[in-house]
Amino acid sequence: MTSPYAFGGKVAVVTGASRGIGLAVAEGFVAAGARVCVTARDADGLARATARLGDAVGLAGTVADPAHLRRLTELAMDEYGRIDVVVNNAATNQPYGPLMDADPDRWREAFTVNVEAPLRLVQHAWRAWMRAHGGSVVNICTEGATHVGPHLGAYGTSKAALLHLTRQLAGELAPGVRVNAVSPGLVRTEMARFVWDRADQESATGLPLGRLGEPGDIAGAVLWLTSDAAKWITGTDLLVDGGTRVRAAHAPKSAPLQDGNYHLPGA
Structure with a gap:
């Protein structure tokens, strides 16, 4: 695997990285020379x-545990002595179902994992390295965060909230640290299998980019946003959805994907 971006000497921390998007992001950084x-x-x-991955260290645990995020930051600093990039990819899609049936404690867990954990990790990275040396943060959000859909109310x-946190941090941490979001459409990850496994090929080709x-x-997209190629970009949300939002103009012959407005990262 080769990369058009240069991250030699830099260090990236990636959550939810055992599979899916998180693993692909970590592989991309390693291919570009990062640890x-x-x-x-x-x-x-x-x-x-x-x-x-090769040039990597790992620490198993849940991002819902504040102590785990502290240990993760300490591991990166002890092993590599710096943290240039943070990618908050770990997420939960629970509770799944109508919000009127949702357990408030499970609802709270969604915000602990999807919003509070990214803030805590950025705080740790800021205090350990980024405040003095700068860096870049990308939060993995979702194309579905801007509208409603069935069963994923807590997730959406x-x-x-994570999108707003992204913009807030971009304002607070500038100019030294850039903070952006990437919002995917429907991606073939295990966490999203319950959606894409029932989406037939005809529906997929209804997207402007055909898959x-x-x-x-x-x-x-994450590597581009964290690279010097995007050094004048902060506080933005990069939509990566195969054209989901323009498919009405594309006039597909097939029915739209059901629940296709949601990306569920492979945490």
């Missing part, structure tokens, strides 16, 4: 991912 510190809940999956609402997304599509 990576990765985390995920699945210890075995993370061990396999770390071995596959928490990701909408569903792959993890590498999102990784490419």
